[in-house]
Amino acid sequence: MVNGYVAASLSEALEIRAAHDVVPYAGGTDLMVENRPNVTYLFLNKVPELKRITVDDEFIRIGAGVTFTEALASPDVPPLMKEAVSRIAAPAIRNAGTFGGNLGNGSAKADSVLIEFVADAKLRLVSKGCERVVDVDKFYLGRKKLDLRSDELIAEILLPKQGLEQYSYEKVGGRNALAISRVSFAGVFGLEDGRITNVAAAFGAVADTVLRYKDLEATLLGKTVEEAKALKADYLRAYAERMTLTRGRVSAEYRKNVCMNLLDAFLTKFGIG
Amino acid sequence: MDKISQSVVKKDHATKISGRSVYVADYPSEGVLCGKLLHAKVARARVVRVEVPELPEGYFYVDAKDVPGDNNVNIVLDDTPVYCRDTVEYIGEPIAMLCGPDEAEVERLRDACRVVYEELEPVLDLRAATETFFDYHYGHGDVDGAFAEADAIYDEEFETGYQEQAYLETQGMMAEPEESGRMFVHGSSQCAYYIHGAVARALGCGPSGVHILQDVTGGGFGGKEAFPSILGCQVAVAARKCGRPVRCVFDRREDMEYTSKRHPSLCRYKVAVKDGRVTAMDIDVVFNAGAYSTLSAVVLQRGIIAAPGVYDVPNLRVHGCARKTNTSPCGAYRGFGAPQTFFAVEMMMDHIARDLGVDSLAFKQAHLVKQGDSTSTCGRYHFPVPLPAMIEEVETACSYREKRAAYAKPQTGRYRRGIGMSLYFHGAGFTGSGERDLIKAVAKLRKYRDGTVEVLASNGDIGQGVRTTFPKIVAHELNLPLDKVFYDHPDTARVPDSGPTVASRSLMIVGELLRRAAIHLREVWVDGEEQEVEERYKEPDFMIPFDITKFDGDAYPTYAWAVNAIELEIDTLTGTSKVLGAYGSFDVGTPVDYNIVLGQMEGGFLQGIGYASIEKMDCDDKGRIRNNSFSDYLIPTTKDVPNLRCMLHVEKYPDGPYGAKGAGELPLVGAPAAYLEAVEQALGGSSLHHAPFTAEDTLAVIAKEGV
Numbered sequence: 014m015v016n017g018y019v020a021a022s023l024s025e026a027l028e029i030r031a032a033h034d035v036v037p038y039a040g041g042t043d044l045m046v047e048n049r050p051n052v053t054y055l056f057l058n059k060v061p062e063l064k065r066i067t068v069d070d071e072f073i074r075i076g077a078g079v080t081f082t083e084a085l086a087s088p089d090v091p092p093l094m095k096e097a098v099s100r101i102a103a104p105a106i107r108n109a110g111t112f113g114g115n116l117g118n119g120s121a122k123a124d125s126v127l128i129e130f131v132a133d134a135k136l137r138l139v140s141k142g143c144e145r146v147v148d149v150d151k152f153y154l155g156r157k158k159l160d161l162r163s164d165e166l167i168a169e170i171l172l173p174k175q176g177l178e179q180y181s182y183e184k185v186g187g188r189n190a191l192a193i194s195r196v197s198f199a200g201v202f203g204l205e206d207g208r209i210t211n212v213a214a215a216f217g218a219v220a221d222t223v224l225r226y227k228d229l230e231a232t233l234l235g236k237t238v239e240e241a242k243a244l245k246a247d248y249l250r251a252y253a254e255r256m257t258l259t260r261g262r263v264s265a266e267y268r269k270n271v272c273m274n275l276l277d278a279f280l281t282k283f284g285i286g
Numbered sequence: 287m288d289k290i291s292q293s294v295v296k297k298d299h300a301t302k303i304s305g306r307s308v309y310v311a312d313y314p315s316e317g318v319l320c321g322k323l324l325h326a327k328v329a330r331a332r333v334v335r336v337e338v339p340e341l342p343e344g345y346f347y348v349d350a351k352d353v354p355g356d357n358n359v360n361i362v363l364d365d366t367p368v369y370c371r372d373t374v375e376y377i378g379e380p381i382a383m384l385c386g387p388d389e390a391e392v393e394r395l396r397d398a399c400r401v402v403y404e405e406l407e408p409v410l411d412l413r414a415a416t417e418t419f420f421d422y423h424y425g426h427g428d429v430d431g432a433f434a435e436a437d438a439i440y441d442e443e444f445e446t447g448y449q450e451q452a453y454l455e456t457q458g459m460m461a462e463p464e465e466s467g468r469m470f471v472h473g474s475s476q477c478a479y480y481i482h483g484a485v486a487r488a489l490g491c492g493p494s495g496v497h498i499l500q501d502v503t504g505g506g507f508g509g510k511e512a513f514p515s516i517l518g519c520q521v522a523v524a525a526r527k528c529g530r531p532v533r534c535v536f537d538r539r540e541d542m543e544y545t546s547k548r549h550p551s552l553c554r555y556k557v558a559v560k561d562g563r564v565t566a567m568d569i570d571v572v573f574n575a576g577a578y579s580t581l582s583a584v585v586l587q588r589g590i591i592a593a594p595g596v597y598d599v600p601n602l603r604v605h606g607c608a609r610k611t612n613t614s615p616c617g618a619y620r621g622f623g624a625p626q627t628f629f630a631v632e633m634m635m636d637h638i639a640r641d642l643g644v645d646s647l648a649f650k651q652a653h654l655v656k657q658g659d660s661t662s663t664c665g666r667y668h669f670p671v672p673l674p675a676m677i678e679e680v681e682t683a684c685s686y687r688e689k690r691a692a693y694a695k696p697q698t699g700r701y702r703r704g705i706g707m708s709l710y711f712h713g714a715g716f717t718g719s720g721e722r723d724l725i726k727a728v729a730k731l732r733k734y735r736d737g738t739v740e741v742l743a744s745n746g747d748i749g750q751g752v753r754t755t756f757p758k759i760v761a762h763e764l765n766l767p768l769d770k771v772f773y774d775h776p777d778t779a780r781v782p783d784s785g786p787t788v789a790s791r792s793l794m795i796v797g798e799l800l801r802r803a804a805i806h807l808r809e810v811w812v813d814g815e816e817q818e819v820e821e822r823y824k825e826p827d828f829m830i831p832f833d834i835t836k837f838d839g840d841a842y843p844t845y846a847w848a849v850n851a852i853e854l855e856i857d858t859l860t861g862t863s864k865v866l867g868a869y870g871s872f873d874v875g876t877p878v879d880y881n882i883v884l885g886q887m888e889g890g891f892l893q894g895i896g897y898a899s900i901e902k903m904d905c906d907d908k909g910r911i912r913n914n915s916f917s918d919y920l921i922p923t924t925k926d927v928p929n930l931r932c933m934l935h936v937e938k939y940p941d942g943p944y945g946a947k948g949a950g951e952l953p954l955v956g957a958p959a960a961y962l963e964a965v966e967q968a969l970g971g972s973s974l975h976h977a978p979f980t981a982e983d984t985l986a987v988i989a990k991e992g993v
Contacts, residue, residue: 190925274859
């Protein structure tokens, strides 16, 4: 027996969320497997406000209830996000799994969340009569730890419209489908007037949250490619010193080697060889 | 294509695809007690006592004291207890079963049991293990003389790991006391009569006191050869005590951690080479049997008989032993000991060829056995050895030699390619004279008044299609439509013992009995009458009697042959590999159903690639298996080998039905060597010695040796 509420609109969902102790349920691809006893769900898959992909001046706004399959079919979702999403699980899971669920699950292995980190995405969180917009890295506090109040729902992911064109994306799983990431990497690069304007690098599945070191990125920002080349060795060394990987079935040493190889290859791809 | 090979819709297709098949877990729960095993949590200990919580009415605690007959499960030896004796020998060993109507309550009571252990030092490392369950020696020729005269001697060790069968349906058995006092045991299984013998003994009731039904079974791959005998005894003992039906279905973690897997192995090969030819092999094979001997004797026999591979080795010495460790007992898994030794011998031949500076395939071909040659056990290859033609079939499919030469040149860039090839056989049927001396298969046909014919045999359909292929053979001989002949899951109360569903024997041995029975029935057929005919196994006349004490004679009447090539690309940044193509030519004789056989070949080949690459499982320093879920123990998907090409080469076997010979196990056996040879080439000529070879292993080689 599954207990739950089915919301037909966002306002109804927020009423229920405020009034009851419920677990938000979007695609259910994780919750169905968990099959927790004595839980009341709030089913969100029929809430139209959460199912939209829109574009405004600044952001591509992906509704939390948008499935991965829907995102792959959308002309508005940037290629970097599509590449990551296309590698999630298998078609049946992508048909059901959602962006909000991937975030709400609170795992550093979530493939769409990695892209949100590297893109400096924001999240719109809503509650009854209230809403706030937070940076994704402020929202993700640790393993299964989110800055989400018990009356709030994730409404939208706000991806910057510009700046995601030049990227590297790598997913290392144990096999080619239905594979949880062992290491995932996304890098975004920008160059204007010969100066590096963006050199974001994010690592998934290696720590409690997605790893990104903005202070290390800053050492290359504003530099020319030639200057960056000279700084590259120090930059890589700093990453290697900083990154402490969680232990897993696959050794931390292996996964760290992969991270460093992919980071190096990312810079090389954009001329910093 | 022969008419018999033309594909039909499998008899169980509609019920399985529509979800109507009833597996053991699907029987209604009303009146059935749920059984949960209390598993040992330490690898080796004396069990001082078990503090059992107070049991509510209708709940039971069942252990060795409740076994009315013999607490030893008959497998090959009798060392496996139904419920543990005064010690536990591995993590997971069943101490007791808690039974009751409510599953959650049974689990709660089970978890509330406190086992007081007096811990003993466990043996977890195969290299440190000293207790030997089985120890075999055989050979021929003058090995020492050949080594003394050799130009070069090669000495290498190869290691393989566990492999989990990963059948879709976990282990599950159910026992129901009948009003007559007889015990009815049924569930997911391969060998109804093995369970029959074991349960009768545990209950101390004689063979007529029990009967066993194979339920619809969601895959076995060997994993349900011996284990259901143990679980069958446990539920039967529980049902006897409770006086009610008891069902025990494992959850996935329980199944992966505590049930039998493929034996990890260490194989040391010393090879003498003179004038560019192998003159002698001195081979030492060690299998990790786990805590009890179960099937290790026969697994080891098959493994060591295959140890020199498909090569003519004039002087041979083989030593094999199965050692005890305090880990889950290993057992049968598709290939049954041969994947371990074929991996070793194929890698060894490849390494020698490379050292001699000659092409690996040409070197192997120069040593191939042929019809009339002696086998490793001084039997004979009585029938043609089609490997040369099969090599060319694979060559045509993938341009093996051209790619092998191209990838041998220095490569640059992130991705590096390699291709490898393995040549191997699988001995068809039981090893040695088991069919003649132990199994003595009997099969029957019963014709009803309405002209329908029922196959009466004890071989279980575990996905390999015997519910379809047996009737196909009978319908063919009787010239009946296929829907007039049927074969239900065997119940030992009504079918004769045609032997277990193992050793790639069902179709070749029992299928032939049924073919002969059908011819007999055709001759005596009278319309409107109920009639029954019976056939008994007879060993083919050409067989050289096998002496298991000396490993001398024909170990198998014939062989299924295969050539595998695997082409792959290594990502030097991540160590991951992408299989660009897997090509296999398989000779299983005449396919009795083309689609069924091809399905077997594709599935087995993919399973072999998993064994070679990603299927890694091991114990931690406490003896625990941690890779106990499908997210921690990965098996390949179709996306991992999208380009999988299997071809059938038909070398008919005159004593199999229409020329069919053993098929089920063959496709898995050779994949690891082909895969590893390809990885070696992609890594620029590294010498590799273990399988599975994971992405992590690849990156470790790159870190150490560079690329």
